[in-house]
Amino acid sequence: MTEPAVGFMLRHILGCRKQRAGATSPLVVGVQGPQGIGKSFLTEILRDELISPPLNLSVALISLDDLYLPHSELARVADDHPHNPLLQGRGLPGTHDVTLGTKILNSLRRINEPDAEGTVSIPIFDKSLHSGRGDRIERATVASRPLDVAIIEGWCTGFYPIPPETIEERYVSSGGPRHSFPYRKEDVSEINELLRPYAGWWSTFDTLIQLSPSDKSSFDLVYKWRIEQEHFMKTRNGGRGMTDDQVVSFVDRYIPGYVFFGDTIENGYTDEHGQAIPPPWKGNALRIVIGAEREVVRSVIF
Numbered sequence: 001m002t003e004p005a006v007g008f009m010l011r012h013i014l015g016c017r018k019q020r021a022g023a024t025s026p027l028v029v030g031v032q033g034p035q036g037i038g039k040s041f042l043t044e045i046l047r048d049e050l051i052s053p054p055l056n057l058s059v060a061l062i063s064l065d066d067l068y069l070p071h072s073e074l075a076r077v078a079d080d081h082p083h084n085p086l087l088q089g090r091g092l093p094g095t096h097d098v099t100l101g102t103k104i105l106n107s108l109r110r111i112n113e114p115d116a117e118g119t120v121s122i123p124i125f126d127k128s129l130h131s132g133r134g135d136r137i138e139r140a141t142v143a144s145r146p147l148d149v150a151i152i153e154g155w156c157t158g159f160y161p162i163p164p165e166t167i168e169e170r171y172v173s174s175g176g177p178r179h180s181f182p183y184r185k186e187d188v189s190e191i192n193e194l195l196r197p198y199a200g201w202w203s204t205f206d207t208l209i210q211l212s213p214s215d216k217s218s219f220d221l222v223y224k225w226r227i228e229q230e231h232f233m234k235t236r237n238g239g240r241g242m243t244d245d246q247v248v249s250f251v252d253r254y255i256p257g258y259v260f261f262g263d264t265i266e267n268g269y270t271d272e273h274g275q276a277i278p279p280p281w282k283g284n285a286l287r288i289v290i291g292a293e294r295e296v297v298r299s300v301i302f
């Protein structure tokens with residue numbers, strides 16, 4: 001194993017499995033991190049470690065990207081919110097298939113039970129279709145029983161809605177829209193509402209691993225990593241892909257997600273009675289802080 005971050009992830013997962021020795025359900029692990037930090041890269045190496053000797057575990061690796069709505073429904077979401085630039089295309093909460101995701105995550109939790117079906121189909125979303133807007137394809141990935149570990153990675157994994165007054169405060173304190181991407185407080189409020197049912201997804205998690213950039217204040221690393229990712233992709237496919245400016249515009253759309261909801265991974269949310277609800281992974285989640293050269297700066301349990 002050559003990736004230090006994978007070592008931390010692996011030890012955390014094995015520790016969590018030990019804590020629940022005898023449990024029949026798979027260990028469900030959320031992985032969150034911003035664009036380009038290496039969620040896919042690292043979770044694929046992690047999966048390979050888990051499935052290989054000496055561990056020989058069975059693992060399902062799911063990306064929230066595969067739970068985006070099909071193209072026609074993404075178009076409907078955009079049409080239903082014509083003034084909201086955050087919803088003009090896939091990415092933000094509100095553009096995932098929450099109903100299907102809930103069914104998949106609940107089925108994965110129960111997959112090892114004798115009366116469960118024993119297989120779970122997970123859709124595949126091809127981002128290259130419809131000029132890069134993407135669509136769900138016919139083919140699916142199938143997870144089968146017995147399943148030891150399910151890893152669910154995504155940029156907004158574990159995000160909860162925030163109180164309306166916090167939206168107001170953060171809109172002002174973050175300096176409002178970034179770069180080329182103007183959005184209003186009202187747009188964030190719509191995303192906030194659309195984020196509510198995602199709590200059902202996170203309720204299936206046993207633990208969460210957060211990959212966090214060492215310099216969080218400016219989001220510069222997120223732009224740097226995502227530009228590097230695009231350069232790498234272009235070297236492999238004959239130069240097709242976004243220019244650096246296009247990547248910046250692309251990332252701009254996700255930044256409000258981190259600004260407004262990023263800390264909810266740690267703090268949870270406030271319910272309709274004003275009661276603070278901690279996330280299910282509270283005290284049992286791992287944060288790995290990643291530096292500019294992708295080195296592990298530190299790790300903490302939170």
Ligand SMILES: Nc1ncnc2c1ncn2[C@@H]1O[C@H](COP(=O)(O)OP(=O)(O)OP(=O)(O)O)[C@@H](O)[C@H]1O
Nearest residue numbers: 033034035036037038039040041042155229232294
């Ligand atoms: N530790 C690392 N060492 C070297 N390259 C890495 C490392 N982590 C990621 N990369 C490279 O950085 C790019 C982005 O990684 P990856 O696609 O895994 O990020 P991601 O967090 O899944 O992003 P997105 O949310 O956009 O899908 C890829 O080209 C990947 O190969």
